[in-house]
Amino acid sequence: xxxxxxxxxxxxxxxxxxxxxxxxxLLSAFAEYLRSRxxxxxxxxxxxxxxxLFQFLMHILLWWSLxxxxxxxxxxxxxxxxxxxxxxxxxxxTSLLGPDQIEKRIDLRxxxxxVRAAFFTTMSLFWLxxxxxxxxxxxxxxxxxxxxxxxxxxxxxxxxxDNAKVHAALVIAVWAILIVFITVFGMRLGELG
Numbered sequence: 001x002x003x004x005x006x007x008x009x010x011x012x013x014x015x016x017x018x019x020x021x022x023x024x025x026l027l028s029a030f031a032e033y034l035r036s037r038x039x040x041x042x043x044x045x046x047x048x049x050x051x052x053l054f055q056f057l058m059h060i061l062l063w064w065s066l067x068x069x070x071x072x073x074x075x076x077x078x079x080x081x082x083x084x085x086x087x088x089x090x091x092x093x094t095s096l097l098g099p100d101q102i103e104k105r106i107d108l109r110x111x112x113x114x115v116r117a118a119f120f121t122t123m124s125l126f127w128l129x130x131x132x133x134x135x136x137x138x139x140x141x142x143x144x145x146x147x148x149x150x151x152x153x154x155x156x157x158x159x160x161x162d163n164a165k166v167h168a169a170l171v172i173a174v175w176a177i178l179i180v181f182i183t184v185f186g187m188r189l190g191e192l193g
Contacts, residue, residue, distance in 0.1 A: 007075075008069070008070045011069075011075055011080060011083075012066055012069060012070075012083075014084060015066060015083055015084055015086075015087045016063060016066060016087075018084065018087040018088055018091055019059055019062050019063050019066075019087040019090065019091070020059075020063075021091050022055070022059045022087070022090055022091040022094040022095075023056065023059045023060070025091070025094050025095055025098055026052065026055060026056050026059070026094060026098065029098040029099070039104065040104060040105070040106060041104065041105040041106070042105075042106050042108065043105070043106065043107040043108060043109065043110075044108055045107075045108040045109035045112055047109075047112060047164075047167050047168055047171050048097075048108040048109065048111070048112040049108070050171045050172075050175065051097060051112070051119075051171060052097060052098075054171075054174060054175065054178065055090075055093065055094045055097060057178065058090060059090060059094070061181075061182070062086065062087060062090055069083065069137065071138075072137050072138060079136065079137055082129075082133070082136050082137070083133075083137065085129050086126060086129045086130065086133065089122055089123075089125050089126035089129060090126050092122045093119055093122040093123045093126060096115050096118050096119045096122060097112075097115060097119050099111040112167075113162055113164075116158065116159070116162060116167075117159060120155050120156070120158045120159035121159050123155040124152060124155040124156050124159055126155075127148055127149075127151045127152035127155055128152055130144075130148045130151075130152075131145060131148045131149055131152060143185065144181070144185050147177055147180065147181050147184075147185075150177055151174065151177060154170050154173060154174055154177075157170065158170055
């Protein structure tokens with residue numbers, strides 16, 4: 001069957017828009033902080049900052065990997081809804097992570113631990129979606145499945161612990177996994193699937 005770019009663009013557009021909203025959310029929050037930095041006191045927390053940057057890269061990597069969906073032969077409404085679930089979950093996780101900048105003082109550590117359970121529940125669901133995206137969409141296990149499963153285990157662990165040392169260690173582990181992930185699978189368009 002010949003690849004129909006018009007059908008693919010139609011199908012993928014809403015997923016790309018939802019994913020793009022997550023990027024806009026992160027960039028808008030950062031721009032808002034830059035605009036108000038004279039009147040807002042920010043207590044930074046490196047674990048939060050690494051997660052925020054991780055979310056930014058995940059949105060870019062998800063967008064990059066959407067190209068991989070072009071060879072799905074039998075796209076139906078169920079698969080379409082499943083496809084949209086990933087960008088929606090990633091967007092929700094990103095939205096939960098970003099603090100409201102209404103206050104005069106923002107303590108990123110306190111904010112991080114106040115949204116920890118909701119953020120990592122959402123991200124656990126996102127990684128679960130990622131683990132099953134190839135079986136649902138293509139009928140086979142993705143070569144990235146072990147890396148996605150490792151991220152799922154980390155997200156579930158962080159969902160159930162508020163130990164700051166565990167969060168610090170596992171954010172470093174997630175970044176190491178991300179580097180391996182990009183190096184092994186992300187150099188060509190669509191490879192991250």
